[in-house]
Every structure is written in C-alpha cells, then in structure tokens.
Amino acid sequence: MYHTTATRSNHDRRMDRRKRRTGGRFFFPRILLAASLVISFGRGGQAQDIVLDWNAHAANSIVGVAMQPPPRGLIRLAMVHVAMYDAVNAVEGYPFTAYAVTPNVILPASAEAAAAAAAHDVLVALFPHQQTDLDAKYAASLAAIPDGTAKINGISVGQQAAAGILVFRADDGRDAVVLYAPGSGPGFWNPTPPGFLPAQAPEVAHVRPFTLEIPSQFRADPPPDLSSERWVLDYNETKNLGGATGSTRTPEQTDLARFVSDQPMLQWNRAWRRISAAREMSLVDNARFFAMLTTASSDALIACWDSKFFYSFWRPVTAIRAGHTDGNPETEPDPTWIGLVTTPNHPEYPAAHGCFSSASTETLEFFFGTDSFNFMMDSAVAGLTHPVRNYTAFSQALDDALAARIYGGMHYRNSCEKGAIIGRQVSRFATRHFFRPSKGARSP
Structure with missing residues (x-):
C-alpha cells in the first residue's frame, strides 16, 4: 500500500x-x-x-x-x-x-x-x-x-x-474536442490533396505544456507577406525542388526527402535509444535523458501547433496551384503541381519537423555538453538508397531534417528555419528549468 x-x-x-x-x-x-x-x-x-x-x-x-x-x-x-x-x-x-x-x-x-x-x-x-x-x-x-x-x-x-x-496532467487539454474551420482566400491553409483530410490534432495548440508557461510562450513571428521577396524566394525554391515531377532535385535530395518522411516520433525515438545504449548510462541518468527529450520535444510541438493554428498558413501544394491569386507577379502558378511527399494535414507555418528535430538536437547537445557526437538514424520508408545515415554532430541531423521538408515539397525554407528557432527556444527553457542536478550532485 x-x-x-x-x-x-x-x-x-x-x-x-x-x-x-x-x-x-x-x-x-x-x-x-x-x-x-x-x-x-x-x-x-x-x-x-x-x-x-x-x-x-x-x-x-x-x-x-x-x-x-x-x-x-x-x-x-x-x-x-x-x-x-x-x-x-x-x-x-x-x-x-x-x-x-x-x-x-x-x-x-x-x-x-x-x-x-x-x-x-x-x-x-x-x-x-x-x-x-x-x-x-x-x-x-x-x-x-x-x-x-x-x-x-x-x-x-x-x-x-x-x-x-x-x-x-488531468485536464491538460490533451483529450479536448477542438473544432477548427479553415480560412479562405490567398495565404490560408485548406485541406490538401490527395486525401483532403481535416486539420490534424487542433487541440494540441491549447494543451498545457510540460515545461513552458503557456503554448504561445515562443510563438513565431508572422509568415512572410505575400508581396515580399522572402515569399517569392520560398515559393519558387519549393516549387522547383519539391515537386513530384519536373523538379531540379538530385537523386540524393530525393532520397533524403523520403528518408525524413518516416514517422518522426518513432524515427527520433529509435535514435535516442541507440544513443542511450551506446553511452551505457546509469538508470537515473537514463530516466532523466528520456524525460528531458520527451518533454522538450512535446512542448516544441505544442508551441509549434500554437503558431500553426494561429497563422493557418497555406501549404505549397495549395499556394503553387493558386499562385495567380496571391497578388504577386513573381509567383507563377502550376495548377497540377504536387509535392514529392504527401503533405501532412495541418497548417504549414512553422514546420513541425523543424520544431521537433531542433528540440531533440538542442536537448541532446545540452545533455552531453557538445554538438559533436557519432550516432546513426534509420528510416522505415521502403526503397531508400540510404536507409541508414551516420552523423558526427547532432546539428547535421537537424540540417538534413530541414532540407528534406523542402525537397519533399511540404514546406518553405523560412518555415523550416522558424520551426528550428522554436525548438531551440523550448529546449533551452526546459533544460534550464527542469531536471536539474540537485545541490552537490554532478551532471552526466
């Protein structure tokens, strides 16, 4: 008892x-x-x-x-x-x-x-x-x-x-039913092909975080204005690199896009397990390792969802097909364009892979006190040329994750970068305020 x-x-x-x-x-x-x-x-x-x-x-x-x-x-x-x-x-x-x-x-x-x-x-x-x-x-x-x-x-x-x-964690909002109505007009997210599924997990934007004060603590700045040079650069880069057909993408970039399209929680979790096993940590250090990684990563996605559903920005597959509606003469439309990788069913900005991967790599760097670290990641996606990738730094895996979302046609560069900023901010807050060594204890 x-x-x-x-x-x-x-x-x-x-x-x-x-x-x-x-x-x-x-x-x-x-x-x-x-x-x-x-x-x-x-x-x-x-x-x-x-x-x-x-x-x-x-x-x-x-x-x-x-x-x-x-x-x-x-x-x-x-x-x-x-x-x-x-x-x-x-x-x-x-x-x-x-x-x-x-x-x-x-x-x-x-x-x-x-x-x-x-x-x-x-x-x-x-x-x-x-x-x-x-x-x-x-x-x-x-x-x-x-x-x-x-x-x-x-x-x-x-x-x-x-x-x-x-x-x-009772009444933290994780089981709440939250209705979400997409916006209309240029710049607004709407369900995307081929499935045209409703927005995924809108309640997460309102879930009480594990370490942050509130979900909006690190809300991203607004996405680029549709008349801006930043928008033109992002639009055309993803249009040229991310299409399923007719892209300027290299075979290696195609393989990377597909590699990172694996289920991200499982993909990163497998990497965490390998890193943990290789270090042969004590039980308490291992418990702390996973508590830090999962809370920082979860809060990064809660913060990400806050920004996503606050701005409700359109995905490339929507924007490129409707390029003639954004009022910008430098965004030529392609009414049949579709990305290499199926677009996830939630608003585009900021990129969730940027938020999650950045929180993961930033927390790993904090835990071990260095970015330099030999580790490997694998992907369960079938038919890859390189189903296993070896890294010598945590930041290398983050760079790959960000680039892959452009090559896959799901995101714009600015969104990936802003997602990485959120993940970094969340991790730094979480690791500086929680799971700290007690007075007189040592860090791993």
Whole structure:
C-alpha cells in the first residue's frame, strides 16, 4: 500500500509554473530507513535496460497500436517518461530535482521495479484497452527483478509516481474536442490533396505544456507577406525542388526527402535509444535523458501547433496551384503541381519537423555538453538508397531534417528555419528549468 495525496481541486492541479520552477511539486512524505541513499552512476545491465524496454513498449502502445500522430503521441510519451523519472529519481535519493511527484520511499527499494510500475500504470490509464498486453509486459519486467522487499517497495514508488503524474496532467487539454474551420482566400491553409483530410490534432495548440508557461510562450513571428521577396524566394525554391515531377532535385535530395518522411516520433525515438545504449548510462541518468527529450520535444510541438493554428498558413501544394491569386507577379502558378511527399494535414507555418528535430538536437547537445557526437538514424520508408545515415554532430541531423521538408515539397525554407528557432527556444527553457542536478550532485 502506498501513500497518496489528498483529493485536489482542478485549480490546485494546475500548479503555478513559477512555483514549479522553484521547487513546488506534489509531496508524498518520504520514509527513509537509512541516513542517505547511495547514488550509482555508470551502471550497465538491467539498470539501463528497464527504461529502454518501457520506452519501446510505450512507443508501440502509442503509435503501433493507438496510431497517435506525433503531436498527440509525444504528449503521452512524455507522461510515461516523467513518471519513470520521478520514480527512479526518488529511489536514488534525488540526485536531480523532482519534476512533479515526490513519492514515499521505504528502503530498500528497487529502482528498476519503480520504473516498470510507473510506466505500466501510466500507459494502462492512457490506453485501458491495451491492459492485457501491457500487463504481460509488466509481468516480464518484474520477473527479471529478484523477489523481496526491495521489489515490493519499488513497485509502490512507481505506482505513486504514476498516480501523481496522472493527477498532475488531468485536464491538460490533451483529450479536448477542438473544432477548427479553415480560412479562405490567398495565404490560408485548406485541406490538401490527395486525401483532403481535416486539420490534424487542433487541440494540441491549447494543451498545457510540460515545461513552458503557456503554448504561445515562443510563438513565431508572422509568415512572410505575400508581396515580399522572402515569399517569392520560398515559393519558387519549393516549387522547383519539391515537386513530384519536373523538379531540379538530385537523386540524393530525393532520397533524403523520403528518408525524413518516416514517422518522426518513432524515427527520433529509435535514435535516442541507440544513443542511450551506446553511452551505457546509469538508470537515473537514463530516466532523466528520456524525460528531458520527451518533454522538450512535446512542448516544441505544442508551441509549434500554437503558431500553426494561429497563422493557418497555406501549404505549397495549395499556394503553387493558386499562385495567380496571391497578388504577386513573381509567383507563377502550376495548377497540377504536387509535392514529392504527401503533405501532412495541418497548417504549414512553422514546420513541425523543424520544431521537433531542433528540440531533440538542442536537448541532446545540452545533455552531453557538445554538438559533436557519432550516432546513426534509420528510416522505415521502403526503397531508400540510404536507409541508414551516420552523423558526427547532432546539428547535421537537424540540417538534413530541414532540407528534406523542402525537397519533399511540404514546406518553405523560412518555415523550416522558424520551426528550428522554436525548438531551440523550448529546449533551452526546459533544460534550464527542469531536471536539474540537485545541490552537490554532478551532471552526466
């Protein structure tokens, strides 16, 4: 049995951001049976694998089964990882600041059991129809942990962390039904071919962020005026490079565009897992690693969606077919133009891949203290010449992601650049205010 907080009002659950940054959080009185906890850094084996295991389980539940698109999926993935972080961090004696929950810890306690319980309980709450499968995965995780008091106590910590995060994220807007009516006329987004699907996940623009004060904290400047030189340059560059036929794109640029068209949450998540495994981090460092990446990336997409639905700018496939309507003589229309890659069903500005990829690479650079890092990314898109790409710097992967969206015909250069700015701003705010080393602790 574990301690829980008393019932809280919706007002109380919406914790003031300023209070959070200065240490306000859900408190579970801790019972410590030793003067101090020994913090183990650099552990291999199961101490790192349990986080990787449940990261993979979560990604499968969120995308493979529930088919959540990236902006929705990352919100749920971040919930899983902050629960694991708060659970493991508590068992390890708070080498880092708590995110939102400080569970009761009775020693001895297994951090591995805490992580598994936290992830399992959050996922079951989010996807109750998947409980049978998640229960089986949970049983497999627990079977690898020696039975005894430490295991029982660790499970309790994880259950408390999950319960606290679910309360903390209650009424965050992630399940709200938000109606969105496209605008009309030059410059406004409208559903695009071939599917002409309605706008994707408009509620995300209003979801309470994990680290930001509000979704609009880093709202982008307006997109280029249709009479501007910037608009002419962007329009013609994407028109010439991004078309499915008749483009000036090279075969390598075509391959890159298709490489980056993979499901971005899964593609980046696979890269994070490889980076984590290669570094052989301790369990608490690994929990922090994924909590930082998922919250920064989720908030980057929340901020991105805020700008997207605030400006509702038209996609290249709409603009180029209607170039005669924008009042600019230097934007010649092509009524049959279509991009190499199918255009996603949400407004164009700013580019979501810019927001997400920039938040990811900026957070990775912060975590490791350098942009220089050997890692690889792969793509599940069939028929690629280069399904695996090796990088020597995080920024190289960002550059590829930005260029690919132009080559694919989904975005303009300015939108990619502005998306990258948002991702960078969000990451810097998140990493400077959350998941910080406690006084006297060291960074990884």
